[in-house]
Amino acid sequence: MADASGPSVAARDDLAGVVDLFGWLTRAELSRALSELAFKQRTEVDEDAIDAAIDLAVAEYALVPAPSGALSGGGADDIANGDGGAGEEGNDESTTLAVGPAAFPTLPAGAEDLPHILDVPDREVDREALADAVLERLREEAVEAIGAGDDDRLETLADVTYDVEAWAPVDVDPVRTRILAEVDE
Template sequence: MTDAPETDDPEAAASEAADSGTADSGTADSGTADSGTADSGTDDAGVAARDDLAGIVDLFGAMTRPELRRGLSELAFKRGVDVDDGTLRATIDAAVRGYHLVPVEGTDAGVDPADETFLVAGPAAFPSVPPNAEDLPHILDVPDRRLEREALGRTVRDRLATDVADAVASADRSRLEELLEVTYDLETWAPVDGDDLRGRIRATLDGLGEDADG
């Protein structure tokens, strides 16, 4: 079972949601999904900081996308903010793209149901618990799920290798630079080696620099 993004362009969807006024712009911290310059910043829709998303997921160990959306809806309700489902989906997709959240299959993580996809706090995240989130384990019918980090590390490394290959193929400099940072984060997050991925990224970036000079 694959974990396809819930929007074709999650960051654009988040921006459109913000423009349409579906979220309370006053709740946004510094940084946006489009800028990519603030890892813990909010998405454009201002739903929650990405580190807060990781903190919510960490309360349970792992959550499905629908469970996380319900949790975010509960928190928005407590703040008196009306957030639509499309905005929540785009917010989660942006956090997944930035490796603040990472998708894993139940069968890979040893979690039931095996055919379900779960989200866990990712290597780029510094999980933080937003106000009122400590009540979520008492509100949501979500079991405590603890996943084995070494198995998670292998799964996330495979995904990172795929993302690196895509960025190399498209010569996407900004994405390559972002993924370069993730390779370091991954090694502190799980017992895996990202040196070969860094080598491929740097070689591609060097080539792009030479093309620009030429």
Template sequence: MFGALAREELTQALVELAYRQRGDAAADESAVASAVDAAVASAVDRYFLVEYTPADGADGDEAPDPEPLVTVGPVAFPALPAAADDLPHILDYPTRSVSRGALARSVEGRLRGDAARAVAAENDARIEHLLDVTYDLEAWAPVDVAEIRERLDDARSASDPETG
């Protein structure tokens, strides 16, 4: 729906949506913004959203954006959340196209790094999550992350007393 947004744009849109959904109820805007920032950070960590830094002019702009943009990630559902009918009206920001190939390579690189850190830390919960992400990523973009999946699966097997 929006291509890619700066984090601040996404935060402002979600704060506005929260205000509209609450109606006249007074909302502490800074508390809502803080909660939205935390939710966006969690969504990026879990690959529901991904950060994208466009190359010079690659997204149709004359100059690159100074900060990473946020766009839909491989584990996101392709539907608007409940009660988000106002989002298209709130998201009055320039539409930025996203180079799907560059985005896929960026996400693959990030996944590779996250997998290495999860394996090194023996973080079983993160390893399980990243295993799921490998399947979602291959369905989402034309990438082959079988090598990453194999490394994660080996680490999971090694930590499981029944299989390792």
């Protein structure tokens, strides 16, 4: 799933494609889906590589933790807290993940069989509620990156603002303006 330099953009888009098949998945369900794909493709399952690919997809907004208020369908009522179980890093097994603004979802080979293998009920995501959560996360991460003086992260977040703007009807201009002012200093 990953080479020595880490997961590729194509891998992140494949992860988004798998999540898109279902509407949303928990991190554990996505990990299981990727393990099933590896088995179908007769490749070894590398749990560390799967975790790294999911972490990177979340960090780069290809996948986003979805709050329970944005979820409907099978299992949505079982999500206990309002942040979708996202926690600080979004890496808890119960974290609910949806396709994010930086993704171009693609289906990896064999993925079309996953709905039958995983037996996950129909699910949907309320894009408006998800967009609000993504904008809030973007604001928080921008403040953290500014406080830490993390120019690399700020540049990534600046790129994400354009993705968010194209993805959902939210006003990201104040966040982008602040990020770009900090990067240009």
